[in-house]
Amino acid sequence: MAEVPVVEIYTDGACKGNPGAGGWGVLLKFGEHTRELCGGEAHTTNNRMELLAVIRALESLQRRCSVRLHTDSKYVQQGISVWIHDWKKRGWKTSDKKPVKNKDLWEELDRLAAMHDIEWLWVRGHVGHAGNERADELANRGVETVQA
Secondary structure, eight states: OOOOOEEEEEEEEEEEETTEEEEEEEEEEETTEEEEEEEEEEEEOHHHHHHHHHHHHHHTOOSOOEEEEEESOHHHHHIIIIIHHHHHHTTSBOTTSOBOTTHHHHHHHHHHHTTSEEEEEEOOTTSOOHHHHHHHHHHHHHHHHHHO
């Protein structure tokens, strides 16, 4: 049986105005190899960009991987590892019976996450963590692509 590769992923989202122009950034590390991804949307929210960063990262993987995914978004980290289970049981409703925001992205993330073995790691943002800082730079580059 082939060994499952271990990939370190750092993701971040950015938004100038909330809603406003937004960007997402991804740094992937596999051994000595790195890959950077970024993009943006003209009218979005920070939470959507945080989710989209993780989605784009997982979409870029070409086979099943063991992933250590680093995010400074508690919304993403808690949402995918804790809250999503109850949302699905309640038909995509929150505990106060309101529709889950960003359901389209949560469903896509749930689908992609099932394809890999993922450890969801929260890191404090903007404290000099190299991978998180680079993902932040890429997310801001993504914002620039829609503001230009």
